[in-house]
Amino acid sequence: MNNINFDCVSVARASRIVLHNISFTVQKGECVALYGPNGAGKTTLLNLINGLLFAYKGKVSIGDIILTPKTALSVRLITGYVPQNFEVDTKIPILAKTVVLSGCYGKIGLFNYPTQQHLNKTKKIMGLLEIEHIFDRPFGQISGGEKQKTLIARAMMQEPEILLLDEPFSSISESSKWKILEIIKNWKKEKNITLFLVSHEKQIIEKLCNKIFYLEEGTIVSQESIDGNL
Amino acid sequence: MEIYNFMLYSWAGALLTGIACALVGVIVVTMGISFIGVCMSHAAFAGALAGIILGINPVLCAFVFCFIVAGILGPISDKGNLKPDTSLGIIFSSSLGLSFLFLPLIPGSKSEGLRFLWGNILTISNADLLILCAVTIVTIGFVIALFKEIQILIFNRVLAIASGIPAKSIYYLILFLCGATITSSIKAVGGLLVFALIVNPAAAAYQLTYDLKKMFLISSIFGAASGCLGLLVAFWLNIPAGAPIALCSVIIFIIATIFSPKKRMVYEMRKA
Numbered sequence: 001m002n003n004i005n006f007d008c009v010s011v012a013r014a015s016r017i018v019l020h021n022i023s024f025t026v027q028k029g030e031c032v033a034l035y036g037p038n039g040a041g042k043t044t045l046l047n048l049i050n051g052l053l054f055a056y057k058g059k060v061s062i063g064d065i066i067l068t069p070k071t072a073l074s075v076r077l078i079t080g081y082v083p084q085n086f087e088v089d090t091k092i093p094i095l096a097k098t099v100v101l102s103g104c105y106g107k108i109g110l111f112n113y114p115t116q117q118h119l120n121k122t123k124k125i126m127g128l129l130e131i132e133h134i135f136d137r138p139f140g141q142i143s144g145g146e147k148q149k150t151l152i153a154r155a156m157m158q159e160p161e162i163l164l165l166d167e168p169f170s171s172i173s174e175s176s177k178w179k180i181l182e183i184i185k186n187w188k189k190e191k192n193i194t195l196f197l198v199s200h201e202k203q204i205i206e207k208l209c210n211k212i213f214y215l216e217e218g219t220i221v222s223q224e225s226i227d228g229n230l
Numbered sequence: 231m232e233i234y235n236f237m238l239y240s241w242a243g244a245l246l247t248g249i250a251c252a253l254v255g256v257i258v259v260t261m262g263i264s265f266i267g268v269c270m271s272h273a274a275f276a277g278a279l280a281g282i283i284l285g286i287n288p289v290l291c292a293f294v295f296c297f298i299v300a301g302i303l304g305p306i307s308d309k310g311n312l313k314p315d316t317s318l319g320i321i322f323s324s325s326l327g328l329s330f331l332f333l334p335l336i337p338g339s340k341s342e343g344l345r346f347l348w349g350n351i352l353t354i355s356n357a358d359l360l361i362l363c364a365v366t367i368v369t370i371g372f373v374i375a376l377f378k379e380i381q382i383l384i385f386n387r388v389l390a391i392a393s394g395i396p397a398k399s400i401y402y403l404i405l406f407l408c409g410a411t412i413t414s415s416i417k418a419v420g421g422l423l424v425f426a427l428i429v430n431p432a433a434a435a436y437q438l439t440y441d442l443k444k445m446f447l448i449s450s451i452f453g454a455a456s457g458c459l460g461l462l463v464a465f466w467l468n469i470p471a472g473a474p475i476a477l478c479s480v481i482i483f484i485i486a487t488i489f490s491p492k493k494r495m496v497y498e499m500r501k502a
Contacts, residue, residue: 050392110379
């Protein structure tokens with residue numbers, strides 16, 4: 001249903017072309033890894049899918065929706081996003097549970113409040129990712145790994161149809177990493193989510209993805225399918 | 231009876247100004263855009279002076295100037311071509327330049343113009359109080375109705391946008407609300423000192439809690455306390471109320487910082 005289609009897409013930032021003439025189609029339920037050196041345009045490509053950025057040339061479509069500033073809101077509601085290098089003020093007045101809960105704020109809609117059911121679901125997801133002990137802890141006070149797990153839990157709370165993960169395991173310990181990877185893999189399979197993963201770790205990519213896009217200087221230089229997964 | 235009314239108006243003015251400014255303050259302080267308060271207050275002052283020169287209601291003119299500044303600040307910060315402090319600095323210096331330009335153009339005595347710079351809560355009228363009351367109610371309503379959106383916007387604007395929240399519209403509303411709060415408070419505490427009531431109670435509350443709901447509540451209490459204590463000192467020493475109100479808010483901030491549990495937690499975390 002929600003195939004993602006890039007048609008000759010180019011993006012410029014600060015007068016520099018960061019993505020050039022990108023074209024591909026990803027079917028619903030596929031899992032694509034974006035692999036390449038720093039500055040290759042991986043994060044920019046993710047930001048085009050959830051409408052945080054827009055192409056100056058070409059078009060991006062999600063199912064029947066062509067992404068424009070006017071249509072982006074409806075796409076964002078079905079797209080979960082875990083950003084990389086997430087830093088906040090250590091004193092910020094927000095608790096870890098609120099960060100997870102905020103994943104469903106877009107779907108709840110304006111002027112509505114989260115219910116006890118939402119809170120129960122928050123607890124359940126945090127339990128699944130083994131971060132229930134930080135439920136009432138200030139987000140600024142938890143470790144880097146716990147922050148990343150909280151942001152993954154936040155994306156799961158959103159119940160997205162498309163999931164964008166930008167270096168989601170960079171601060172998570174080795175033992176936790178594989179557990180969470182397994183959780184994401186099962187969850188993805190169960191809900192038939194389309195997934196994009198930016199990672200420099202080939203092992204993770206091979207475990208989770210069925211396709212790799214190699215990016216270099218803003219273009220997809222090659223694509224590869226991985227068998228045996230999903 | 232008249233003395234009773236003037237006293238009542240002053241107390242109500244101090245209380246409402248304290249609450250409205252403190253609520254808006256929580257949003258701008260936690261979003262790291264507190265300099266907006268300075269920008270808006272000077273725009274309001276320039277607007278009030280323009281109103282006096284043109285013979286239009288100065289408060290109405292101050293509202294218009296603040297809304298223009300809010301309308302300019304929003305798109306500038308969205309485009310991201312300039313850093314927020316740079317764009318705020320440019321708008322601040324423009325407002326200040328306009329104020330200095332308008333002040334000598336006021337015919338006759340400049341005291342009416344300067345009244346908007348220093349403020350005088352003792353001269354607050356029934357109409358001023360009604361405006362202040364309306365703005366305070368709108369501010370409280372805004373915070374209650376959009377609490378969850380404000381919460382995520384404070385946390386991270388990009389994540390707020392990414393999760394399908396109309397973050398841009400809410401951000402613009404915050405700017406307009408900030409302008410409205412400052413304009414309605416300018417007659418009571420003045421264009422220079424209103425910034426103290428925006429930043430200090432919120433900054434004090436920031437030292438005491440990790441819960442945003444509690445922060446709004448504590449900040450309102452600190453804002454109202456600053457207004458009322460400042461007014462009490464002003465009556466006692468027979469001086470204009472703006473300065474003691476601002477200084478009371480500073481003292482509250484210092485006390486909150488000294489007893490801040492957050493400071494201890496961060497220290498313990500670093501030690502560990």
